[in-house]
Amino acid sequence: MANCGDCVVEKMEEDRDVTTGGAPDAAASLSSADTSWDLGFTGNYTHGLDAKGRVIIPVAFRESLGTRFAVCPSPDFRKIAVYPLKAWVERRNEYLALCRKDAEIRRILDMFTKYSFVDSEMDGQGRLLLPAALRAKLLGDTRDVDISGSYDHIIVQEAAKSQADDVSFGEDFPDVYAAVARAQKLQ
Numbered sequence: 001m002a003n004c005g006d007c008v009v010e011k012m013e014e015d016r017d018v019t020t021g022g023a024p025d026a027a028a029s030l031s032s033a034d035t036s037w038d039l040g041f042t043g044n045y046t047h048g049l050d051a052k053g054r055v056i057i058p059v060a061f062r063e064s065l066g067t068r069f070a071v072c073p074s075p076d077f078r079k080i081a082v083y084p085l086k087a088w089v090e091r092r093n094e095y096l097a098l099c100r101k102d103a104e105i106r107r108i109l110d111m112f113t114k115y116s117f118v119d120s121e122m123d124g125q126g127r128l129l130l131p132a133a134l135r136a137k138l139l140g141d142t143r144d145v146d147i148s149g150s151y152d153h154i155i156v157q158e159a160a161k162s163q164a165d166d167v168s169f170g171e172d173f174p175d176v177y178a179a180v181a182r183a184q185k186l187q
Contacts, residue, residue, distance in 0.1 A: 040064075040149060040150075041061055041064060041148075041149030041150060041154050042060075043058070043061075043148070044148045044162075045147045046144065046146050046147075047144075047145060047147060049143050049145060050127075052129065053130050053132060053135050054128060054129045054130070055130060056126055056128075057122055057127070061147070064084065065154070066084050066085070067121065068084075068085045068118075068119055068121070069083060069088070069120055069121075070085055070117065071116070071128070071131060071134065072088065072117065072134075073111070073112060073116075074153075074157075077111065078138065078157075079161075080134050080138050080139065080155070081150070081153045081154065082153060082154040082156065083152070085118065085119075087153055088116065092116075095108060095109040095112060096109065115133060115137065117134070142160070144158070145157060145158060146159045146162035
C-alpha cells in the first residue's frame with residue numbers, strides 16, 4: 001500500500017502537462033475559449049472625467065461589459081455602478097423579490113430604477129458618458145475617479161474616496177486571516 005506521500009506524488013504526475021513535462025499552463029487554463037472560468041471584473045484604474053462627464057472604461061473591462069449595459073447606483077448607493085445588462089436585471093429582480101417580504105425595499109427599488117440608465121454604451125474610443133443625475137448625486141464636481149472591479153460590476157467613485165476606503169479596510173480588518181476564519185465557522 002502506498003503511503004500518503006506517494007499518493008501526492010502520483011497525483012502530481014497525473015496533473016502534469018504531458019506536452020511539456022511540466023506543470024499545467026495557468027494561462028492556457030484561463031483562455032477565452034474556456035467558459036468554465038468566470039473571473040468577473042477585477043483590477044483598479046484611475047482616470048479623469050472630461051468636461052462632458054465621460055470616463056474611459058479600461059480595456060480590461062470592455063469585453064466583459066458587452067455592448068449593452070446599465071449605469072446605476074452601486075448596492076450601497078454611494079458610488080456609480082456599471083453592470084452588464086444581465087447582471088443589472090438580476091440585481092433588479094433581487095430587489096423585486098425582497099419587496100414582497102419587506103415594504104421598505106420598495107423605496108430602495110424605486111431609487112435604484114430612478115437612477116438606472118439601461119442600454120448605455122461606450123463611444124468608439126471606449127468612453128462612457130456618465131448620466132448627469134448620477135454624476136451630481138454620487139460624484140459631485142470631482143474630476144479624478146477610480147474604476148474598480150467588483151465581481152459582477154464595475155464601481156466608479158471619487159479617487160479620494162477610494163483611497164479613504166483602502167485606509168478604512170486596513171483599519172477595519174487588521175487581521176484578514178482572523179476575519180476569514182470567523183466567517184468559515186459560520187458556514
